[in-house]
Amino acid sequence: MNPHFNNERRHPGDIPARVYARLDSVEQIEEQYLVIGIDTVSADSADRFMDRALSADWSLGDLIARQRPDGVGEPPRPDWLGMYHDLALGQLEILLTREEAFFAFGPDVFSTQSSDWLEIELGPGLVGAREGLFYPTLFAEALSTPVGRISAAQPSLAASLQQAFSMKSWPRHSPDQLGPYLQATQAEIWAVYDIGQGSANGLLAEGGPVTLMHDIGCGVYRNAKTRPTGLVLCHSGPAPIILSHWDTDHWAGARAFAPPGDREVFLQRTWIAPYDLTIGPRHIAFAASILEAGGTLVILEPGAWKSNPIVLSDGRSLTLIQGSGHDRNGRGIALEVTDRSPHHRWLMTGDVDYEYLAPHLASNYVGVAVPHHGARPMGAKPPRPSVPYARLAYSFGPDNSFAHPRAESLAAHAAQGWDLGAWATAHDVANVAGGEVLATACHAPSSTHLRAAVIGWQWPPVPKPLPPCGATCSAALHQS
Ligand SMILES: [Zn+2]
Ligand SMILES: [Zn+2]
Ligand SMILES: [Zn+2]
Structure with a gap:
């Protein structure tokens, strides 16, 4: 395991002088300001890694290609994947005006489409440096650092980095090949977990464990403090995980x-x-x-697509929809679950705006996870609530740095007939909404976690103060 993914704090002397990097996230926080999140690896550790990778006679793509749907495959030799532990990974965050961001990263910065490899110098004594925040691990506190010149990597270096750190050679699957992986899934109830600023959803069998996850995220980096302490998610069955997109909070x-x-x-x-x-x-x-832990990676093909319905063992069905957007969020994988009565549906969006799912969506849903933690919506209108029972899930962390959920998201859903309860008039997320809203948090002054919520098909399921699987986890269901 790379130490970046561990909870332990590393020694705070750990800021590398030179990193290779890729733009990871761009969030507009006020009209003029953007928080740019940059995925970094120290140049020293990446150079060593690329030397070793050049002489290796295997790649991650080879290891993935050897997996089989039944999970039986040759386990990778443990020493192979050890080289990923030695990468000195980090997250760099800088606050820029739109103008500064345009000059530093080019016009693609506004859509997070940029796939350029960058070289960045960090540390004292750099000419024209600005202050940035460097996170040595997912959950550590930020270290403040001067950030020097941000330049595009030389083409030959960029090509080597792309060779070493990309999915290019990984085998891809059609979404219509997923049946064997999802056979044990049941969808009696939908649990929306309170994991802070991020998303995690579970599909549960009746009275039983989680049988499928759509995302398993949490608050990280500047939002690390929004994640709840002491939560253990349900792990009693071997539920597969559909990752909507490769953003760390998912x-x-x-x-x-x-x-x-x-x-x-x-x-x-x-x-x-x-x-x-x-x-x-x-x-x-x-x-x-x-892969190192013995897990299986099933990578789906690119493009905007909708799978055929995958029939589950309980007679319900799942449809995967890959968004038609142009950035990582907008190309994510949403999940539609259909009850045995075909007019009842749930929609889990990840961070995909309705705009990029629109041609495939039904006019109304029993349950909807609001896109992107309630970020400002794009053009398309949200679907309407089913009657007489419907629930709108907002997954965000208390007092998160992005001010999710936004008033514009609340207004767009209210305009489509969703009952926002106490949020309806003042759009005040310091209150518990009630109505048809299930939110994971309240903002200041109470700044509380509201804990996991549960959605059914015909009426609100009874909340369960103990985990439905029989208490080997702490994923109880508190609100409905
Ligand atoms: Zn997200
Ligand atoms: Zn459990
Ligand atoms: Zn995202």
């Missing part, structure tokens, strides 16, 4: 919320994830840790 809960005695239990699962050539070294190293 996968980091696999480490954070594993039981203390079995930290790799979620990594050992089957992970169904999108193909994405823009991800940086952190996500590739995380994928390597899944």
Whole structure:
């Protein structure tokens, strides 16, 4: 396991002088300001890694190609994947005006489409430096550092980095090949977990364990403080995990919320994830840790698509929809679950705006996870609530740095007939909404976690103060 993914704090002397990097996230926080998140690896550790990778006669793509749907495959030799532990990974965050961001990263910065490899100098004494925040691990506090010149990597270096840290050679699957992986899934109830600023959803069998996850994220980096303490997600069955997209707040809960005695239990699962050539070294190293733990990676083909319905053992069905957007969020994989009565549906969006799912969506849903933690919506209108029972899930962390959920998201859903309860008039997320809203948190002054919520098909399921699987986890269901 790479130390970047561990909870332990590393020594605070750990800021490398030179990093290779890729743009990871761009969040507009006020009209003029952007928080730019950059996925970094120290130049020294990446150079050593690339030397070793050149002489190796295997690649991650080879290891993935050897996996079989029944999970029986040659386990990778442990020493092979050890080289991913030695990468000095980090997250660099800088606050820029739109103008500064344009000059530093080019016009693609506004859509996070940039896939350029960058070289950045960090540390004291750099000419024209600005202050940035460097996170040595997912959950450590930031270290402040001067950030020097940000330049595009030389073409030959960029090509080597792309060779070493990309999914380019990884085998891809059609979404219509997923049946064997999802056979044991049941969808009696939908649990929306309170994991702070991020997303994690579970599909549960009746009175039983989680049988499928859509994302298993949590608050990280500047939002690390939003994650709840002491949560252990349900791990009693071998539920596969559909990763909507390669953003850290959608996968980091696999480490954070594993039981203390079995930290790799979620990594050992089957992970169904999108193909994405823009991800940086952190996500590739995380994928390597899944393989190292004995997990399976099923990478889906790129493009905007909708799978055929996959019939589950309880007679319900799942449809995967890959968004038609142009960035990592907008190309994510949403999940539609259909009840035995075909007019009843749930929609889990990940961070995909309705705009990029629109041609495939039904007019109304019993349950909807609001896209992107309630970020400002794009053009398309949200679907309407089913009657007489419907629930709208907002997954965000208390007082998160992005001010999710936004008033515009609340207004767009209210305009489509969703009952926002106490949020309806003042759009005040300091209150518990009630109505048809299930939110994971309240903002200041109470700044509280509201804990996991549960959605049914015909009426609100009875909340369960103890975990429905029989108490080997702490994933109780508190609100409905
Ligand atoms: Zn997200
Ligand atoms: Zn459990
Ligand atoms: Zn995202």
